[in-house]
Amino acid sequence: MSLKLPMKFRELVDIELSDVEQPDTVWLANAACALTEDACGWSGWILDGVFKTKGSGGGAENSAATNLPSPDDQICPRCGKALFRTGVDLKFSTADDQSRTFELSAYETEPIEFIDATVKGK
Numbered sequence: 001m002s003l004k005l006p007m008k009f010r011e012l013v014d015i016e017l018s019d020v021e022q023p024d025t026v027w028l029a030n031a032a033c034a035l036t037e038d039a040c041g042w043s044g045w046i047l048d049g050v051f052k053t054k055g056s057g058g059g060a061e062n063s064a065a066t067n068l069p070s071p072d073d074q075i076c077p078r079c080g081k082a083l084f085r086t087g088v089d090l091k092f093s094t095a096d097d098q099s100r101t102f103e104l105s106a107y108e109t110e111p112i113e114f115i116d117a118t119v120k121g122k
């Protein structure tokens, strides 16, 4: 059993850390699903911004910082309604030690196979 992915996306998926533009600063925002009477009441942390500041001449607040692509929309992960940003934010910087001292979410990995849809008979 393998996970079949389109060949055209291989360079997006089959990568190492050095292949992507790396952020050094991340902002999280605390948000709540509380804008309407029928909101679900979820509360938690969402991505506010993922920045590359090194080599751009300033901190994340500097307009020279590069805002890297990340899902920073304000949509409730439980019910899909718009979230209210509480104004509670936290800034994180890249750690020198990138070793994991705890397990992130547990998941099974399957081998990846790339399928070229432009080749007939595959």
Ligand SMILES: [Zn+2]
Pocket: 033, 039, 040, 041, 042, 076, 077, 078, 079, 080, 081
């Ligand atoms: Zn919600």
